[in-house]
Amino acid sequence: MLGGSLQSRAIEQQTLPLSSLLRPIPPVLDHKKIDSMVQTLKNETPDFIPTPAPESITPGELPPVDVLHYCSPAGKDFYFAFGGCHRLQAYEKAQVKGVNCKVLKVTKPMLKVYLGGSVDAIVGEELAEE
Structure with missing residues (x-):
């Protein structure tokens, strides 16, 4: 399946454990779409079938979720999903434990665009110039 956003279309799909994905922004959900x-x-x-309808529906599979990956200087991995809320739900x-993802590596200043000042509290370190 091709899938992914314009930014991640060329990135190889991989599976990440659902439990490893951080979702710092509370979603607004359409439960009919989730049930589908x-x-x-x-x-x-x-x-x-939600509108707009997906390009194609492959039984047993959902399009990949774009995930931002930050690796701290201490070597701890953080995986952030800011979209794909319906798919993740x-x-x-x-009760599927592995999520199809397109993982994009980011720096801490890039994460700050999404998380603002709370980035330090979430990743447990002070923002340093990278």
């Missing part, structure tokens, strides 16, 4: 995705993950024909509801 759960049916897709379970190889069932969805009762509901579907994985959780279907």
